[in-house]
Amino acid sequence: MIPGSLARRYARALLQLADTPIQREIFGRDIASFVRVAATHELGKPSLMDVLDSGAYLVAERRAILQKVLERMSLDATVAKFLLFVFERGRIAGVPQIAGQYAEMSDALSGRVHAKLTSARPLPADAVNKIKAALERATGKTILIESAVDPELIGGVVTQVGSVVYDGSLKTQLGNIRNSLRG
Structure with a gap:
């Protein structure tokens, strides 16, 4: 090393x-x-x-x-x-x-960015392609997607592009609702 x-x-x-x-x-x-x-x-x-x-x-x-x-x-x-x-x-x-x-x-140098797409269940190829296209429009770069499954998310997806995380998971949304009800 x-x-x-x-x-x-x-x-x-x-x-x-x-x-x-x-x-x-x-x-x-x-x-x-x-x-x-x-x-x-x-x-x-x-x-x-x-x-x-x-x-x-x-x-x-x-x-x-x-x-x-x-x-x-x-x-x-x-x-x-x-x-x-x-x-x-x-x-x-x-x-x-x-x-x-x-x-x-x-x-x-080639204008490529790696993204990690995590969902509660495996996503169909067309859904992954739509997310990839949206990320490419947002970043202006070619996105290389790595898919993962995390059943704890309950639903929705979490996408990480570089250091930026787009969290659209049901788990996070429920957590936000819980926090707003407490405060």
């Missing part, structure tokens, strides 16, 4: 290496793919990330393992060089954080 500010600096550096929006998407896909592979655990065995970050193995051995993995994954050459650079700096354990920061920055 590395501090968030350092992860942002590494992510920004990789982002600046992308010459086009398509290349930016490829970099994001490749670094996320590496994180998925490197973080996978088998029962009783360390993950690739654990091995690469371990002091129990010689640096040359760990570098050779990383190079083999990068070759087999056929990642973009720039991403592969970037991951080797991060390894050489002793920051390989921070790649998941770097990948997360990269995804956020790339989304911001």
Whole structure:
């Protein structure tokens, strides 16, 4: 793990290496793919990330393992060089954080925003699409929706876009009524 500010600096550096929006998407896909592979655990065995970050193995051995993995994954050459650079700096354990920061920055440059839509029951696709369209009109950005179910909401939906929460749940409305009756 590395501090968030350092992860942002590494992510920004990789982002600046992308010459086009398509290349930016490829970099994001490749670094996320590496994180998925490197973080996978088998029962009783360390993950690739654990091995690469371990002091129990010689640096040359760990570098050779990383190079083999990068070759087999056929990642973009720039991403592969970037991951080797991060390894050489002793920051390989921070790649998941770097990948997360990269995804956020790339989304911001592409005009995409993540939204979490929580409802009491699974919503039909057309309802989700209507909510998505309304959020896109309100924000002027492309919305990437993640749906979740929380039966405690009773009814309605709660949508979080960035740090803004739109709470139209029955649970909240009942709570507001209760508070107004008390006061």
